[in-house]
Amino acid sequence: MKIFIDFDGTLIDSRTRIYGLFKKISGTNLTFDQYWELKRNQVSNSDILIKYCDYTDVKLQKFNDEWFPLIEHDDWLIFDEPLPGITDFLKKLSYDNTLILVTARQRIDKVFDQIVRFGWQDLFQDILVTQQEKEKEALISSKYDCLSTDYIIGDSGKDILAGKALGLKTIAVLSGSRNKLQLSKYNPDFIVDSIVDFNF
Numbered sequence: 001m002k003i004f005i006d007f008d009g010t011l012i013d014s015r016t017r018i019y020g021l022f023k024k025i026s027g028t029n030l031t032f033d034q035y036w037e038l039k040r041n042q043v044s045n046s047d048i049l050i051k052y053c054d055y056t057d058v059k060l061q062k063f064n065d066e067w068f069p070l071i072e073h074d075d076w077l078i079f080d081e082p083l084p085g086i087t088d089f090l091k092k093l094s095y096d097n098t099l100i101l102v103t104a105r106q107r108i109d110k111v112f113d114q115i116v117r118f119g120w121q122d123l124f125q126d127i128l129v130t131q132q133e134k135e136k137e138a139l140i141s142s143k144y145d146c147l148s149t150d151y152i153i154g155d156s157g158k159d160i161l162a163g164k165a166l167g168l169k170t171i172a173v174l175s176g177s178r179n180k181l182q183l184s185k186y187n188p189d190f191i192v193d194s195i196v197d198f199n200f
C-alpha cells in the first residue's frame with residue numbers, strides 16, 4: 001500500500017528551530033514549553049505575538065517578512081533531528097510499502113538536503129513539496145490514485161482533512177504541533193503518540 005507521510009512533527013522534531021527563530025525575531029519572554037503549549041492548542045504565531053508580545057499589524061508584517069526566508073535557512077534547519085526510533089521504523093515500513101513524503105515546506109532543495117543528512121534517501125519513492133503554492137490534497141491527487149487501503153500520517157488538522165478528502169485512512173500523531181484535543185476535532189481514524197506506535 002501507499003503511505004503518505006508528513007515531515008515536520010511526524011518524522012522529525014522541528015520544535016527547537018521554530019521556537020528559536022520565533023524568540024530571536026520577537027524577543028519573547030515565553031519559554032520553549034510555554035510557546036509549544038500554546039502552539040499545540042492551535043494558537044498561531046500571529047495570535048501569540050498579539051496576545052503575549054503586544055504586536056500591532058505593522059509589527060506582525062515585519063515579523064513575517066523576517067520569518068519566511070529564515071525558517072528554512074540552513075542556520076536554523078541544522079537544529080532539526082529525527083524523532084526517536086523513526087529511522088528504523090521507516091526502514092522496516094519501506095520493505096513492504098510505498099512511502100511518499102508530503103510536506104508543506106517552501107524549499108525543495110532544503111528538504112532533500114535534510115533527507116540525505118538523516119540517511120533516508122532510499123526510503124521514499126517520492127518526495128512531494130507543496131512550496132506553499134498548493135494544498136497537499138491537490139499535490140497528491142495530481143500524481144497518485146489513492147485507494148481506501150492507503151494511509152496518510154500527519155501531526156496537523158490539515159493533514160487529516162487532506163487524507164479524508166482523498167479517501168485515505170488517516171493517522172494523527174501527537175509527536176508534533178498539535179495536542180490530542182485539537183487533533184480529535186478532525187476525527188482521524190487513529191491517534192497515536194508517535195508513528196512508531198502504529199502497527200500497519
Ligand SMILES: [Mg+2]
Pocket residue numbers: 006007008009010154155156176
Ligand atoms: Mg507537520
